[in-house]
Amino acid sequence: MNLRFHWMLPKGGEVIPGQRQTVQEAARYRIQSTSSSSPAPRPDMPGWVHFVQHAEEAGIDSILISFSRYEPDPLVVSCALGQMTRKMKFIAAYRSGLIQPTSFVQQVNTLSALMPGRVALNIVAGSSKAEQVGYGDLLPHDERYERAEEFLTICRLFWEANGDVNFQGKYYQVDQGKIQTPFVDNHASMPEVYVSGHSEPAERVALSTATCLLRVADTPEKLRPLVARIREHGLEVCLRMEVICRTTREEAISVAESLIPDRNQPDAKRAVASKDDSQMYREGKTLPDNQNHWLNESLWTGLVPYYGPVWTTLLGTPDELANAYLAYKAIGVTQFIMSGWPELDEVVTFGREVIPRVRAAESGKQTTI
Amino acid sequence: MKTAQETSRVLTTKSHSPAALPDLPGWLKFAQAAESMGIESVLLSFSRYEPDTILAACATGQLTTKLKFIVAYRMGLMQPATFVQQINTLSGVIGGRVALNIVAGSSAAEQRGYGDFLEHDERYARADEYLNVCHAFWKSNGEVSFSGKYCQLENGRLLTPFIAPDRQAPEVYVSGHSEQAQQLALKRGSCYLRLIDTPEKLRPVVQKFRQAGVEVCLRLCVICRPTRAEAISAAEALLPDKEIEKQERKILSSSDSQTLKHALSTADNVGWLNENLTAGLVPYYGSSAMTLLGSPDELARIFLEYKRIGVTQFIIAGWPKLDEMLIFGREVLPCIRKAEAQQGGN
Numbered sequence: 001m002n003l004r005f006h007w008m009l010p011k012g013g014e015v016i017p018g019q020r021q022t023v024q025e026a027a028r029y030r031i032q033s034t035s036s037s038s039p040a041p042r043p044d045m046p047g048w049v050h051f052v053q054h055a056e057e058a059g060i061d062s063i064l065i066s067f068s069r070y071e072p073d074p075l076v077v078s079c080a081l082g083q084m085t086r087k088m089k090f091i092a093a094y095r096s097g098l099i100q101p102t103s104f105v106q107q108v109n110t111l112s113a114l115m116p117g118r119v120a121l122n123i124v125a126g127s128s129k130a131e132q133v134g135y136g137d138l139l140p141h142d143e144r145y146e147r148a149e150e151f152l153t154i155c156r157l158f159w160e161a162n163g164d165v166n167f168q169g170k171y172y173q174v175d176q177g178k179i180q181t182p183f184v185d186n187h188a189s190m191p192e193v194y195v196s197g198h199s200e201p202a203e204r205v206a207l208s209t210a211t212c213l214l215r216v217a218d219t220p221e222k223l224r225p226l227v228a229r230i231r232e233h234g235l236e237v238c239l240r241m242e243v244i245c246r247t248t249r250e251e252a253i254s255v256a257e258s259l260i261p262d263r264n265q266p267d268a269k270r271a272v273a274s275k276d277d278s279q280m281y282r283e284g285k286t287l288p289d290n291q292n293h294w295l296n297e298s299l300w301t302g303l304v305p306y307y308g309p310v311w312t313t314l315l316g317t318p319d320e321l322a323n324a325y326l327a328y329k330a331i332g333v334t335q336f337i338m339s340g341w342p343e344l345d346e347v348v349t350f351g352r353e354v355i356p357r358v359r360a361a362e363s364g365k366q367t368t369i
Numbered sequence: 370m371k372t373a374q375e376t377s378r379v380l381t382t383k384s385h386s387p388a389a390l391p392d393l394p395g396w397l398k399f400a401q402a403a404e405s406m407g408i409e410s411v412l413l414s415f416s417r418y419e420p421d422t423i424l425a426a427c428a429t430g431q432l433t434t435k436l437k438f439i440v441a442y443r444m445g446l447m448q449p450a451t452f453v454q455q456i457n458t459l460s461g462v463i464g465g466r467v468a469l470n471i472v473a474g475s476s477a478a479e480q481r482g483y484g485d486f487l488e489h490d491e492r493y494a495r496a497d498e499y500l501n502v503c504h505a506f507w508k509s510n511g512e513v514s515f516s517g518k519y520c521q522l523e524n525g526r527l528l529t530p531f532i533a534p535d536r537q538a539p540e541v542y543v544s545g546h547s548e549q550a551q552q553l554a555l556k557r558g559s560c561y562l563r564l565i566d567t568p569e570k571l572r573p574v575v576q577k578f579r580q581a582g583v584e585v586c587l588r589l590c591v592i593c594r595p596t597r598a599e600a601i602s603a604a605e606a607l608l609p610d611k612e613i614e615k616q617e618r619k620i621l622s623s624s625d626s627q628t629l630k631h632a633l634s635t636a637d638n639v640g641w642l643n644e645n646l647t648a649g650l651v652p653y654y655g656s657s658a659m660t661l662l663g664s665p666d667e668l669a670r671i672f673l674e675y676k677r678i679g680v681t682q683f684i685i686a687g688w689p690k691l692d693e694m695l696i697f698g699r700e701v702l703p704c705i706r707k708a709e710a711q712q713g714g715n
Contacts, residue, residue, distance in 0.1 A: 038528075042532065043461035043462045043532075069450075069525075071528070072461060072462075072529045073454045073457075076459050076462065077458060079428055080463075098448045098450070100485070102417075102482060102483040102484055106417070110420040110425065111421075113391045130524065134450065134512070134523060135522065136525070164482070165482075172484055173484055174484050177417075177484070178417050179417055180382070180384060180417060180419070181389045181391075
């Protein structure tokens with residue numbers, strides 16, 4: 001099977017058709033997107049549709065729409081974008097604990113029927129305690145995973161059920177639940193479910209209820225045992241990373257290094273500090289500032305201490321990047337969710353330079369087997 | 370085109386009914402016709418038998434330009450902050466063309482299937498807290514904290530605002546016939562939505578709401594034909610078989626909703642409320658089938674009578690919905706507009 005490449009939805013206002021952003025401007029826009037003066041929280045149909053059309057042409061499989069209090073609702077955004085585009089799939093992130101599973105299934109099924117075969121879910125147990133409490137969710141970290149497991153178990157009962165759904169759990173009770181609107185897809189009776197997180201509870205939830213574990217990229221050597229374990233259970237593994245593709249390696253490195261913030265800049269470390277409840281962010285924080293940030297020759301974590309683990313960056317020439325993706329494929333990783341600076345330029349470059357090289361190697365391999 | 374009988378609640382809630390699936394082509398045809406006929410909004414009802422209203426409004430709104438969507442939602446199915454985030458996002462992708470119809474719940478059995486185990490009166494107490502939190506988000510420029518019996522949140526913040534050319538919050542229609550529903554509408558609604566009754570019966574109710582600055586919107590069905598006699602025979606032709614009546618009666622009588630109970634007892638004890646208003650179809654089509662029937666002139670006169678007692682809005686259905694809406698737009702609405710213009714345009 002060919003590798004699947006996904007991309008993050010740009011923030012509202014990040015892509016302006018006809019206007020170019022520098023790499024630094026793109027990074028700054030994203031860093032500042034959580035400030036109340038940013039236009040990012042406003043839905044941006046013209047910019048998004050422009051981006052999604054280019055991503056479709058580039059050969060991107062799905063768009064991940066993240067969930068936070070700083071952004072528009074991912075289900076509603078998927079629905080609107082699904083109507084304005086033709087092929088692209090959407091992975092809508094949602095947190096359990098914000099909605100009853102029955103209502104969630106009704107929304108997801110409605111969405112699937114409006115755009116069959118184009119809806120997947122990224123279930124997140126929660127982010128920072130402060131943000132969860134602002135939604136009325138008062139549970140501590142580990143219990144949020146227990147609840148996420150119940151949440152997804154109920155969702156799957158609805159998707160698998162021929163009759164009413166009954167469930168008696170610690171966090172949810174459903175008595176003769178029935179949702180008449182089915183999940184609509186020619187090939188599946190339920191959506192793909194990506195569960196993300198680096199903690200043990202996250203992995204447990206993924207194994208018992210998801211179709212794919214989503215985590216931040218690390219080196220193939222480090223990931224091999226985890227990927228093997230997850231694949232043995234029939235789940236896929238998807239890696240999240242930033243990507244910088246340039247004609248030469250030196251150029252890619254200088255772009256990456258140009259994003260290291262001035263140490264006096266007040267924005268630095270904010271992303272890490274604000275999500276101190278997350279295992280993934282704790283791991284990111286333990287990377288010392290002055291260490292050599294190269295995990296291997298392509299994978300760089302120089303921005304992680306400032307902006308969090310999702311700024312882990314894969315960089316290099318088209319050939320180097322294609323080889324890096326194929327090395328992940330060799331250990332069993334099947335999917336990737338990327339972003340770049342600026343999103344539009346990077347997705348176009350990626351579709352033109354990297355995907356064709358990966359596909360050529362994949363088809364070459366198939367003929368030799 | 371479906372027959373009226375096929376659109377009964379009893380048949381559209383069967384598991385094989387196509388009513389459970391979103392129907393964008395059909396909805397668009399209807400929405401575009403409604404826009405061209407001068408209909409202001411469409412109401413999207415909420416139940417476990419139908420697609421989600423917020424997403425249905427989002428998809429239909431992408432493909433239309435003027436029509437507003439009154440989205441029905443029940444409290445207790447998601448956190449108020451999540452609900453506000455969804456509604457605000459919806460407003461931003463369809464140019465602010467969204468209003469809310471807040472329903473506390475329909476039947477206890479249906480609510481339990483959603484994981485909601487509160488009884489009727491408590492559902493209203495929760496809806497009050499819930500709407501209070503929603504309004505706090507719409508009013509606030511900062512953080513929202515609330516510590517109630519049903520809703521608790523600390524320093525809640527949503528950066529996506531409600532986006533509309535003329536408002537900072539959606540219109541909120543609160544429906545229900547019980548005392549609690551009326552109190553909720555007075556306290557938290559911009560409009561009280563209820564079933565139609567005679568102008569005489571409604572006058573004191575309408576007065577109470579208007580004095581509190583809350584509008585009143587009536588829910589009804591319409592059968593408009595060249596003469597009253599033709600309208601009555603059209604209504605009689607709509608009657609489905611006894612089995613449907615038996616099943617609809619079961620739904621109406623087992624519900625803990627005052628609206629449903631009240632409509633059924635009106636049908637059984639009164640029948641015709643006046644010479645143009647009948648409850649006769651309620652046992653077959655449900656509580657919202659209180660039907661106003663007559664000629665275009667009669668109907669226009671009746672709508673103006675409601676206007677005189679202070680009613681400002683109506684949500685109408687018919688059988689079939691598209692045909693009746695076209696008749697209404699072509700025959701009744703122009704008569705009303707003409708009379709309103711003569712009265713000085715208020």
